[in-house]
Amino acid sequence: MKFHSASANAFKDCTENGSWYVDPLTNKTWTDYTSCVPIEHPMILVYMSLACNIISLLLLVPSCAIFLAFKQLRNQHRIKLHICFFTSFILVSVVALMWDFLVHSNRLTTSADSTLQKNTSGCKLLNALLRYTQTSNYFWMFCEGFYLHRLIVHAFKVPKGLLGYYVMGWGIAWVPVVIYCIIRATDEDLDERCWVTDAGHYEWIIFIPNVLCLFMNVVFFVNILRILLTQLQSHPNEPSNYRRALKATFVLIPLFGIQWGFVIHRPGFTLWYEVVRIIVQYTQGAIVSLVFCIFNGEVHSHLKSCLRKKWPSAFRDDPGRFQSTVSGTQYSHVSSGRRGTQQTDHYIPLNTVPDDQSKQNGHVG
Secondary structure (H helix, E strand, O other): OOOOOOOOOOEEOEOOOOOEOEEOOOOEEOEEOHHHOOOHHHHHHHHHHHHHHHHHHHHHHHHHHHHHHOHHHHOOHHHHHHHHHHHHHHHHHHHHHHHHHHHHHHHHHOOOOOHHHHOOHHHHHHHHHHHHHHHHHHHHHHHHHHHHHHHHHOOOOOOOOOHHHHHHHHHHOHHHHHHHHHHHHHOOOOOOHHHOOOOHHHHHHHHHHHHHHHHHHHHHHHHHHHHHHHHHHOOOOOHHHHHHHHHHHHOHHHHHOHHHHHOOOOOOOOHHHHHHHHHHHHHHHHHHHHHHHHOOHHHHHHHHHHHHHHOHHHHOOOHHHHHOOOOOOOOOOOOOOOOOOOOOOOOOOOOOOOHHHHHHOOOOO
């Protein structure tokens, strides 16, 4: 039991005929463990989850709106992937909020007649949606990592379409979830308490695909870092290139989900672990929206251009600044002599150069 107190007491009701009270909903002996769990500990997690999810939604929704508002942005492949990735975070936050308030908090405030005890179809459907959105989020992490790794390894081979990525992120993510739900629905021992109880080795049906996505992203991240360091070794006397390359690489940590390595192992049900897990899980969307949209130079360039067209008098004094905003997460080949020469560059696509101009200069957006 999560956050239980070893010094507290659980209670069972003995009926008049000398048998233990049986819950009519589950047809099983019922024990009241309410006093074993200090109510303030689970409620702290509910409030933390609420705060993190609301912050993420407040950043993710405007970020998607900004991407969709500018044709120059939404037509780019990487921005299309960002939109899907951000959308998966939005879905996770919405479903998690519904779960916390309709199921989790209800369990904390109600003992025998809680939603978990009723084990309704709607409750189980919500659990399935929560697992799907989380699995889809992992798959979109993998899609982002695979796409960027492919661009850097094969700089001039731009993907012709993104259908495979859409199928992977939204479609294949259903497969392990559907299999898991069928097993729980057809097994009487597992079809209880809205499917929150541990299903034993069946839990690996969900865990293995998620862990594989994180593992592949670690491989992609290490290889990207290796490529950057290899290129930088040819020009060791340019420290600015090192700083730019390291900055461009480490902003990929939240995009690839590398921070999940801190909470991938659960050392028992402890309060500090659950706090860290909630922060890592439900703030990732906020962080990627800040890095790849809110603080991104390319987005700033389009926003400023839009404002300049709408209110030209307000920007009359400095017309050239709209062409100078460049994100700090850009990395061009360090052996380049000039930006205008044709060459093979390794590039993390976060700058403000339009796609057509980038391709002319040897860059891939």
